[in-house]
Amino acid sequence: MSKNYLLGLLTAVCFSAPVFASEHEYGDVATAQTIIKEIQAIDRAYIAAHKASFFKELSKGQHPRATVVTCSDSRVHTNLLDKTPEGDLFMIRNIGNQLATSKGSVQYGVNHLASSLLIFIGHSSCGAIKAASSDYADIEPDIKKELDTINITKGAVSIDGVKTNVNNQVAAALKEFDEKVKAGQLLVVGAVYDFADDMKQGAGKLNIINVNGDTDGGKIKTALSAKAAAAGHGEHGHH
Numbered sequence: 001m002s003k004n005y006l007l008g009l010l011t012a013v014c015f016s017a018p019v020f021a022s023e024h025e026y027g028d029v030a031t032a033q034t035i036i037k038e039i040q041a042i043d044r045a046y047i048a049a050h051k052a053s054f055f056k057e058l059s060k061g062q063h064p065r066a067t068v069v070t071c072s073d074s075r076v077h078t079n080l081l082d083k084t085p086e087g088d089l090f091m092i093r094n095i096g097n098q099l100a101t102s103k104g105s106v107q108y109g110v111n112h113l114a115s116s117l118l119i120f121i122g123h124s125s126c127g128a129i130k131a132a133s134s135d136y137a138d139i140e141p142d143i144k145k146e147l148d149t150i151n152i153t154k155g156a157v158s159i160d161g162v163k164t165n166v167n168n169q170v171a172a173a174l175k176e177f178d179e180k181v182k183a184g185q186l187l188v189v190g191a192v193y194d195f196a197d198d199m200k201q202g203a204g205k206l207n208i209i210n211v212n213g214d215t216d217g218g219k220i221k222t223a224l225s226a227k228a229a230a231a232g233h234g235e236h237g238h239h
C-alpha cells in the first residue's frame with residue numbers, strides 16, 4: 001500500500017464520509033462478545049414477538065417477491081424495502097451491488113425462486129464506487145477482483161459513478177434474463193438509496209433510476225404503471 005494511498009484514506013476518514021477500507025480502528029474480541037450477547041437478546045425478543053405458526057410457515061419454503069442485489073454497506077437497510085422482509089426478499093449483498101460477483105445467487109433468485117422483481121440498489125457515498133473510480137492496484141487481490149467488474153470512469157464524481165454502476169448492472173441483467181423480461185415475467189429495476197441527498201430528491205429517498213433499461217423519468221413511470229404490468233402478465237394479474 002503506497003504512502004499516498006494511506007494518506008488519502010486517512011484524510012478521507014478524518015474529513016469526509018467513511019471510505020472503503022480502514023473506516024474504523026480495529027475492534028477487539030471483547031467487543032465481539034458483547035455484540036453476540038446483544039444478538040442473542042434480540043433473537044429472544046424476536047421469538048417472543050412471533051407465534052409458532054410464523055416459524056412453521058417459514059419452514060415450508062420461500063416464495064420471495066423480489067430478488068434484491070444491494071451493496072454490503074451497513075447503511076443500506078432492508079426495512080427500506082419491506083417492513084416484514086422474512087420470506088419476501090431474496091437478499092444478495094456484495095461490494096458495489098454487482099451481478100458479476102454474485103451471478104449464481106441472482107440466477108437462483110430469478111430462475112429458481114421465480115421472483116418477478118430483480119432490483120439493484122446502489123447508494124450514495126459508496127466506498128466500492130469510490131475505490132473503483134480511483135487507483136486500487138495495491139488492494140488485496142480478492143478485493144481487486146471484485147472492483148475490476150465495476151466499469152466506471154476513473155475520477156468519476158461519486159454519485160455519477162453510483163448511477164452508472166446501477167445502470168450497468170441493469171444492462172447486464174437484461175442480457176442475462178432476456179427471455180423472462182420479454183415474456184413479461186420479470187422486471188429489472190435500478191435504484192439509488194440516497195442518504196446523502198446527492199441527487200437532491202431528499203435524504204434517504206430510494207430513487208428509481210432505471211426500469212428494464214429505461215432511464216427517462218416518463219418512461220420509468222410508464223414501465224411501472226399498472227397498464228404496463230397488465231400488458232406483461234395477460235390475465236394472470238393479482239387482485
Ligand SMILES: [Zn+2]
Binds near residue numbers: 072073095096123129
Ligand atoms: Zn457501497
